[in-house]
Amino acid sequence: MNKLRYGMFVPLAFMIASLISSCFSYSNARQNIADDLNEAMFAFANENRELWTRQDTIAALRKMHETTHKPIIYQASDVNFRNAALKEDAYFILALVDKRTTAPKIKGHKIASDSIMLIPENNISGVAVQLQGFADCSMASVFAASDQTLPGVFFSLSLLSIVSMYIWRRKETEPITELAVEVPSIPSLTGIKLTPMQRQLAQMLLDAPDMKVDKATLCSALWGNKSNAEESLYTLVRRTKAALSVANMEIVCNRGDSYELRVIS
Structure with a gap:
């Protein structure tokens, strides 16, 4: 019975290992999406740097912020990502930042890239354009994109060890049947009519x-x-x-x- 009790730690250890490795795989998948956003954001910023730092663009951003108090959202459908599926879920935020204006905070559970500041030349007023990428990826989509091979192996080993423990316990608890030895019966004279x-x-x-x-x-x-x-x-x-x-x-x-x-x- 003690062997069985200690043996149950084996499937438990595999289950914990599966859970921990699954969390690491999920975290790595989120980080990969963030890295992909960073690369695409830097490429997007370098390609359109002159456009975002023009004075008329800055004036338009200021007027829009004063009117809506919201940043400009640029859908990233035409931006190249390593993971092509991000084109449907990713977007970039363009916000005007100066002494009077700060970039708004984006609410919700989103995967965010780093942010960069695009500063115009001859910038006397200290105005800058903040650029940051976001991805509306659900937990299920991130989990699907993660590599769950190792967690799957640990989980399979856990199930296999549970089945093995069950079979072993059945064998331990089965009664030992002794081989029946046929003993010849002793003949009797009872009931026989004899003188x-x-x-x-x-x-x-x-x-x-x-x-x-x-x-x-x-x-x-x-x-x-x-x-x-x-x-x-x-x-x-x-x-x-x-x-x-x-x-x-x-x-x-x-x-x-x-x-x-x-x-x-």
């Missing part, structure tokens, strides 16, 4: 080793010193045979010097 002499003869054969008795012993026990005892024994055996046949027993003469009782199977 007293016939019963005495049959009982002597039944009680003897190997159920065999020599003629001299039988004659002496049954008739003492009678002169024609062997003839009487022959007649008694013949009559007793007929009585014992109904109980599947017979008396056999062995080489003329002994009689043996046998059970007919």
Whole structure:
């Protein structure tokens, strides 16, 4: 029982290892998405740097912020990502940042890239354009993008060890069945119609080793010193045979010097 109790730590350890490795894989998948956002954001910023730092763009951003108090959202459908699926979920935020204005905080559980500041040339007023990428990836989509091979191996080993422990416990608790040794039944004279002499003869054969008795012993026990005892024994055996046949027993003469009782199977 102690072995079984300690053995249960094996599937538990595999299950914990599966959970920990799955969390690491999920975290790595989120980080990979953030890295992909960073690369795409830097490429997008370098490609459009002059556009975002122009004075008319800055003026438009300022007016929009004063009107809506929201940043510009640029959908990233035409931006190249290592993971092409991000084109549907990613976007970039363009916000004007200066002494009077700060970039708004984006609420929700989103994967965010780093942010960069695009500062115009001859910037006297200290105005900058903040650029940051976001991805609206659900937990399920991040999990699907993660590599769950190692967690799957640990989980499979956990299930395998549980099944092994169950089989082992079944074998331990199964009763040990002893091999039945067939013991030959001892024949009985009960219910057989015999005369007293016939019963005495049959009982002597039944009680003897190997159920065999020599003629001299039988004659002496049954008739003492009678002169024609062997003839009487022959007649008694013949009559007793007929009585014992109904109980599947017979008396056999062995080489003329002994009689043996046998059970007919």
